[in-house]
Amino acid sequence: MSRSGKLKKVVAFGGGTGLSTLLRGLKCHHIDLTAVVTVADDGGSSGRLLDEYDIPPPGDVRQVLAALSDVEPLIEKMFQYRFSTSEDLKGHSLGNLMLTAMTDITGDFARAIEQMSHVLNIKGKVLPAANQRITLHAELEDGTIVTGESKIPVYGRKIRKVYMSPQEAEPLPETVDTIMAADLLVFGPGSLYTSIMPTILVPAIREAVLACKAKKVYIGNLTTQAGETYRYTASEHVKALYDHAGKPFIDAVLLNGADIDALLGKEQQSGPPWAVINDLENLQQLVPTTIVKDIAMVSGGSVMHDPAKVANWLMDYIDSAVKTD
Incomplete structure (x- = not known):
């Protein structure tokens, strides 16, 4: 909370399990919280x-x-x-x-x-993200065009870019106002091309994200995703976000430092899921702040972000990086 007594305003983008996990941690804190959710x-x-x-x-x-x-x-x-x-x-x-x-x-x-x-x-x-149905398309590395969010990961080929139709889809005016008034924007964790990207493909949302004064954080995925980000490094995730936004916009990246193989009790590199490689040297050329912390846990036999640890770090980041009134 700022010196004026106003709650810090946090906006999280994405969908599915990744965004839901993040929100379960953030809702325990005294903040003004908004989720902008994909409709693809x-x-x-x-x-x-x-x-x-x-x-x-x-x-x-x-x-x-x-x-x-x-x-x-x-x-x-x-x-x-x-x-x-x-x-x-x-x-x-x-x-x-x-x-x-x-x-x-x-x-x-x-x-x-x-x-x-x-x-x-x-x-x-x-x-x-839009108050109407939108369709997600992907252009694969070989030029193939795939239509439909659920079909994109099935092809198993590298994605060159994703785009949506109708391209003129509009968000609610409230969504743009909320982004512009935010103290912190959070992207991820979650499916890079089919959960996070569809929120910033909406032109008015992308423009607000790039124009607002809020600090912007990307929460790195723990593992790569078959059909979407197979063997992507941390910097490749961020680079893809920049390519679709049209310019660099992330202020800080939070990456996992825990040993995924050890958590899952499997031999190193014995098979999927493949942990995202933290190529810090490349990443530091793309973002001002890179943080590596143990933020992974195992639940139901699967590895996932620890909601409390991620939320606690974000609260610390707000206190240190977001100026109070």
């Missing part, structure tokens, strides 16, 4: 609802709402519940259906998110 998902339950109702995909928003919720664990579990038996409902999560129903009732996806936020008593605010 077209697979699974979200894809089916896209086809049937012509709304932005609810899946990533659902996960973020659950992560920020402050309700009884059973209520959150119900919101995340995925049907597995009925042919009509199989694969759908209850939260996706509730967001779809609320969109149909209110006539507006952003309004539906706002109403579900009240129901789940979330700590913070959730804003879609």
Whole structure:
């Protein structure tokens, strides 16, 4: 909190498990928290609802709402519940259906998110990157064009760039205002091309990110992702962000220093997941501040970011790097 008593304003970008993990840590701190969530998902339950109702995909928003919720664990579990038996409902999560129903009732996806936020008593605010459905495309290294977020990782070839349609998609005015007023913007962790990139591909969001005075932090992924960032180094992740934003914009990068193989109990380089290589010399040419800390943990047999450790570091960074009023 600044000397004026105002809460520090933190905006996090992305979607899926990565953003949800980050938010579970950040919501424990006394800050003004906003999540800007991708609406490029077209697979699974979200894809089916896209086809049937012509709304932005609810899946990533659902996960973020659950992560920020402050309700009884059973209520959150119900919101995340995925049907597995009925042919009509199989694969759908209850939260996706509730967001779809609320969109149909209110006539507006952003309004539906706002109403579900009240129901789940979330700590913070959730804003879609665009209040309409968008389609993500990828141009692969060999020139192949792949259409659809869920299809991009399947090809297993290096991605040259991603772009969206319609290219003139607009965010909510509130989203731009929130970014411009922020003290800290956080990108990642999460799928580089299919979760993080779609948020900054929206022109007005990209312009606000580049223009605002907030400090900007990238939380490096723990491992590379098959079909998206196979064997990418830390600097290659950042370089891809710069290429899509049009210019350098990251002030600091937080990288993992824990031994992923040791955490997973496997022999070094014995197979995937492959840990992201911290090529610090290259990275230091791209960003002013590079921090390496043990921020990984194992949950359910998979390696993931430790929400508390990442959030605690971000709070320390705010105190040291963001000027108070």
